[in-house]
Amino acid sequence: MRRSGIGSFVLWIGLTFLTLLPVWWMLVVSMRPRVKLYSKSVLIDDLYWDNFLAVLNSSTFLQYLWNSMVVATSNAALVCALGLLAAFGLSRYKISGGDNVFFWLITNRMAPPAVFLLPLFLLFTKWFVFGDFMLFDTKIGLILLYCVFNLPFAIWLLKGMLDGIPLELDEAARVDGATTGQVLSHVILPLARPGLAVTFILTWIFAWNEYLFAATLTSSADARTVTTALAEYVSVTGTNWGEMAAMAFLTTLPALVVLGFVQKHIVTGLTFGALKG
Amino acid sequence: MRQSNIGWLFLAPATLILFVVGFIPFIYILYVGFFDWNTNALDPTLRWAGLQNYRNLVFDTTFLNSLARTLVFAFIVVISELLLGYVLARALMADRLWGRQFFRTIHTLPIVVAPIAVGATWRLLCVPGFGIVPYYLKLWFGIDYNISTNAYHAFGTAIIMDLWHWTPFVTLSLMAGLTALPKEPLEQAQIDGGNKLQIFWYVIVPMLKPVLLTTVFIRLMDALRSVDEIWMLTKGGPAEATRFIGLHIWINVFPKTDYGYGAAMSLLTLYVTIVLSWLLFVAMTGRKGGAQ
Numbered sequence: 001m002r003r004s005g006i007g008s009f010v011l012w013i014g015l016t017f018l019t020l021l022p023v024w025w026m027l028v029v030s031m032r033p034r035v036k037l038y039s040k041s042v043l044i045d046d047l048y049w050d051n052f053l054a055v056l057n058s059s060t061f062l063q064y065l066w067n068s069m070v071v072a073t074s075n076a077a078l079v080c081a082l083g084l085l086a087a088f089g090l091s092r093y094k095i096s097g098g099d100n101v102f103f104w105l106i107t108n109r110m111a112p113p114a115v116f117l118l119p120l121f122l123l124f125t126k127w128f129v130f131g132d133f134m135l136f137d138t139k140i141g142l143i144l145l146y147c148v149f150n151l152p153f154a155i156w157l158l159k160g161m162l163d164g165i166p167l168e169l170d171e172a173a174r175v176d177g178a179t180t181g182q183v184l185s186h187v188i189l190p191l192a193r194p195g196l197a198v199t200f201i202l203t204w205i206f207a208w209n210e211y212l213f214a215a216t217l218t219s220s221a222d223a224r225t226v227t228t229a230l231a232e233y234v235s236v237t238g239t240n241w242g243e244m245a246a247m248a249f250l251t252t253l254p255a256l257v258v259l260g261f262v263q264k265h266i267v268t269g270l271t272f273g274a275l276k277g
Numbered sequence: 278m279r280q281s282n283i284g285w286l287f288l289a290p291a292t293l294i295l296f297v298v299g300f301i302p303f304i305y306i307l308y309v310g311f312f313d314w315n316t317n318a319l320d321p322t323l324r325w326a327g328l329q330n331y332r333n334l335v336f337d338t339t340f341l342n343s344l345a346r347t348l349v350f351a352f353i354v355v356i357s358e359l360l361l362g363y364v365l366a367r368a369l370m371a372d373r374l375w376g377r378q379f380f381r382t383i384h385t386l387p388i389v390v391a392p393i394a395v396g397a398t399w400r401l402l403c404v405p406g407f408g409i410v411p412y413y414l415k416l417w418f419g420i421d422y423n424i425s426t427n428a429y430h431a432f433g434t435a436i437i438m439d440l441w442h443w444t445p446f447v448t449l450s451l452m453a454g455l456t457a458l459p460k461e462p463l464e465q466a467q468i469d470g471g472n473k474l475q476i477f478w479y480v481i482v483p484m485l486k487p488v489l490l491t492t493v494f495i496r497l498m499d500a501l502r503s504v505d506e507i508w509m510l511t512k513g514g515p516a517e518a519t520r521f522i523g524l525h526i527w528i529n530v531f532p533k534t535d536y537g538y539g540a541a542m543s544l545l546t547l548y549v550t551i552v553l554s555w556l557l558f559v560a561m562t563g564r565k566g567g568a569q
Contacts, residue, residue, distance in 0.1 A: 008371035012380045015365065019383055022398045022441065023390070025409065029401055040412045086291035093284025101288065108299040112502040112550055114523030115543040118530055119302035122309070147294045155291060180283065209391035211505045212523075216531065227393040227505075234397065234509060241407060248397040255389035263385045267449045 023252070030245035037241055051246040060221055061229055061247070068208055068225040071139050075146040076204040080196055082147075083154030088184060090155070091162040092170065102155075109152040113212050120145065124217055137219045145213055150203040157202075157268070161195035162188065198265045201258050208254055226251050310540040317534045330541035340542060343517065343525040344549065350432070350521060351500035354439045355493055361440065362447030362492075366455055369448065384445045392442070396509025399438045403510070424511060428518035431511050435519045438506055443499070447492055454488030455481075494557055501550055522546050 024042070031048050032039070039045075055061055089095065090102055124136040135141035165188060173187050189196075211227040218224045224232075230247050313326040334340060369380060387395070402408045405423045414420040424431045458481070466480045482489070504523040507513065513520035513528065520528075526546065530539030 008368040009375060011365075011368050012376075016380060016383045019386060019441070019445070022395075022402055023386065025402055026398045038407065040409055042409060082291045082294065085287045089284040089287025093287070095282075095284040095288065098284070098288075101292065105291065105295055108295050110498055110554070111299065111303075112498075112523060112546060114502060114504060114526045115306075115547045115550075116299075116302050117527060118536065118539045118543055119306035119309070120298070121531070122536065123302060123305060127305075144294065145298055148298050151291055151295060205389055209389075209393070211391070211393040212527065216527070227391055230393055230397055231509065234400070241401060244397060245401055248394045248401075251394045251397075252390050255391065256386070259386060259389060260382055262389065263382050266385055266388055267446070267453050 026245045026248055026252075028245075029241055030243075030249050032242055034242065051242040052250070054243050055246045055250065061226075063221045064224050064226050064229040065250075067139060067221075067223055068227075071142045071146070071214075071223075071225060072204045072207040074139070075143045075150060075207040076200045078143060079147060079150045079154045079203045080158075080200050083151060083158050083199065084189075084192065084196065086151075086155045087158035087162050088188060090159050092167070102159075105155055106152045109149050111148065113149075116148070117212065117216050120213070121216055136217060137223050139223045141217055142214060142223060142225070145217065146207045146210060150206055153206070154199050154203055157199050158192065158195060161192055165191050198262065201262055202265065205255055205258065205262070306540045306543055309536055310544050312537045314537040315533075315535045323537075326537060330538050331545070333538065334541050334545055339517065340525065343520055343522050344546070346517075346520070347501060347522040350436065350439075351497055353436055354443070354500050355496045357436070357440060358444045358447045358496060359489070359493065361444050362451050365444070365448040366451040369452060370455060381449070384448060386445075387442050388446050390442075392503070392505035393509055395438065395442050396506040399434070399441075399506070399510050403434055424515075426515055428515055431515055431518045435507055435510060438510060439500065439503065442506065443496060447496065450492045451485070451488065454485050454492075458484055490557065490560070494554065497553065497557065498550065501553070 028042060028044050029037070030051050031044050031046075033048050033050065036045065086105070090098060095101070121136075124141055125134060128135040128141075135144070169187050169191075170183050173183050178186065208225075209227065210225075211231065214223075214225045215228045215231060218228070226247075230244075230251050233244055233247055309323075310330055311326060311328075312323040313329065314323045315321065369377065369384075390398075400408075403410045403422075403424050405411050405425055411422045411424075414422045421427075422430055424434050462480050462484065463476065466476045471479070502523050503521060504527060507519050507521060507524055508527075511519045513524050523546075526539065526542050530536070530542070533539075
């Protein structure tokens, strides 16, 4: 079916405008001094960086930023490592009951977070306590917790990729005397590297973006993340819009940076490989 | 394929972690739901309550209204996103479209923005007295748009925000599905003289059904649990106009520390979610048989 490109082009220009408007407005507000905040013009009138500086000079926010970095990066690394091992096991071995385990692993992703908030809060504060150490309000707690939604996702994505690597390569390496560990590190790992990169970036973004668990299961600057900083900021000072916009923009920035790179894989990722984007 | 228990060795670490943070909480909440437990009450211990929590839940109109509101919200956004996404996917797939890659990338942007930042951004746009949306609606159309006093405006804005955030995902996944469709049945239908509507309904929709249902499933699950954006936009207000079920649980259970009742609420929500996805699954497999 041929259709003219002009109509579509106009439609897409309009749509691009609508998609960008909220993000653009956030940027405009973040670059306005207090006296000009209530101007209704949608143009950036001058480059005013004080809102960003104010946010970045706040030691609490920097601490939160650091926490987010640590949590997202460690979680993505952990998830990639464990996900690769699990995907290798599922893809290369006949495991009795493997299909059921796989199905159960995947369903964890679908769990509504609000439902698991309460039991996790109770477990973190009352049960997973070892002497003076409890999982509540620690970065480790969040890193482990984010596995609930990131690990099933990584296993699914990586299993699809490992299934695509021919079994003959493994066999050839084994004939040459390679151990299972060597097959994994010398055959699978190099070939799965692009897939691992995509998995790492997407899980990193999901962990970075998460709010509900972070807000409920942490209470101090030791473990709070940027998303909670943004939410707290709104509840504490409802009127300093410039700084709030700057903070929202900084929270969004990592996603913007990797946007072009994950763009191709996001549909595959979000539909659990059911659709190739 | 190697038949061996070594496979379990590779699965063990992932299974262990998901057992601890995914399975134990589920069992634990199942257990807590049978007790009367409030850590700030006179008696802060667990007291057996049987099904009393669930009995109270059935008469808790705030909870039930919130659940109903969530379902209405989810159905509206999922259906609108499906229709919009289909139109946009077809538009983006036009034969001659300059800058397709550019549009695609821009369109992916909302998907990766943190929900909490989406909420903050839409608050900046819509908050009365500051945002440009109320200002220009008043100036150009004379509409008194106010999300902090008008329940319909708040609910509508929550829907539009969700459309902004997730229609791109539907568009992209439908595009993936449409691209993968075989060309022959479409051409055959055209030769046989089918009009556009007939081709759409009898050829495209049945072939696209797996993709459509996958997309609906994922969107429905997400819409039922949206919390962050709404929390930032309206805090669930005005009154309870945008207090969806996830938000209701979150803002009720923790300040009140009424854990037994909270557990019952969480479980009933989980139950509704599971039933809905099961119904969808039955529709998916049932209709597949009918179409062939």
